[in-house]
Each structure stands twice: as structure tokens, then as C-alpha cells.
Amino acid sequence: MKFCEDCRIKKHWPRSTGFPYIGIAMNSKCEVCGKHTDCNDVPGLELVPDSEKSTEQRLLAQAMNNAYREKAEALVVTNVSGTRAGHLNHEKTEQLRKILVKVGTAVDWQATYDLRLRAQEGYQKDEQTKRDRRVYDK
Numbered sequence: 085m086k087f088c089e090d091c092r093i094k095k096h097w098p099r100s101t102g103f104p105y106i107g108i109a110m111n112s113k114c115e116v117c118g119k120h121t122d123c124n125d126v127p128g129l130e131l132v133p134d135s136e137k138s139t140e141q142r143l144l145a146q147a148m149n150n151a152y153r154e155k156a157e158a159l160v161v162t163n164v165s166g167t168r169a170g171h172l173n174h175e176k177t178e179q180l181r182k183i184l185v186k187v188g189t190a191v192d193w194q195a196t197y198d199l200r201l202r203a204q205e206g207y208q209k210d211e212q213t214k215r216d217r218r219v220y221d222k
């Protein structure tokens with residue numbers, strides 16, 4: 085759900101667990117007041133405090149967390165260039181797997197997945213830039 089900072093404060097809603105790395109939607113429409121601005125982007129379920137969640141909501145949150153755990157653990161970094169292009173980059177994949185977003189002692193796998201996805205894109209973009217630079221240098 086996307087909502088502006090004013091509405092977040094008014095409603096006493098939390099920010100995304102991965103803030104400021106994730107959980108921001110630039111130039112979006114606030115779903116509460118309709119204003120176009122930089123918004124918080126937080127899954128609707130996270131806005132309900134655990135103590136107020138119904139059994140279904142709790143089960144749904146758990147199921148989503150498990151689904152995101154699988155997605156997060158399946159993310160890998162592959163080499164973009166060189167003779168090992170397309171192959172798994174073990175070192176970067178190890179680093180990726182060390183990224184964990186925790187709420188208290190529990191892992192927030194949706195936030196972890198989002199953050200790992202950013203890191204994965206970052207690594208690959210970085211490699212791409214290096215490769216492009218090598219091409220230009222010639």
C-alpha cells in the first residue's frame with residue numbers, strides 16, 4: 085500500500101522494515117489522501133499490529149513470509165562478463181545471502197527479498213559498468 089508521510093504519521097503506521105533501502109515509492113499517488121508525492125510503500129498486512137491480526141491475517145502473513153523466504157533464498161548473482169559469464173558468482177552470492185532484515189528476532193522475508201533483489205541488481209549493474217568501461221578503453 086502506498087501512502088504519503090503525512091498520512092503515515094496521522095494513522096500511526098510503521099515505515100517499511102527495510103527503510104530507507106526499500107519501502108519508498110517515488111512520485112506515487114497516496115492511497116489515503118490521493119496526493120501525488122514520494123510515498124511509503126508498505127504491504128497492507130504490515131500496517132496491522134500483530135496483536136490485532138485475525139487468525140486468517142496471521143496465517144496469511146506467515147504464508148507470505150514463507151513464500152518470500154523461498155524467493156529470497158533462490159536469488160543468486162551470476163557473472164555478467166569474462167570467461168565465467170552466466171555462471172554463478174559464489175562470492176557475491178554468499179554476500180547476498182548475508183543480507184537479512186530482522187524485526188526483533190524474526191526475519192522479515194519480504195523486506196529481505198526486496199533488499200537482496202536490489203543488491204543483486206546492484207552487483208550486476210556494477211559488473212556491467214566495468215565491462216562497458218573496458219570496451220570504451222580499447
Ligand SMILES: [Zn+2]
Pocket residue numbers: 087088089090091114115116117118119
Ligand atoms: Zn496521504
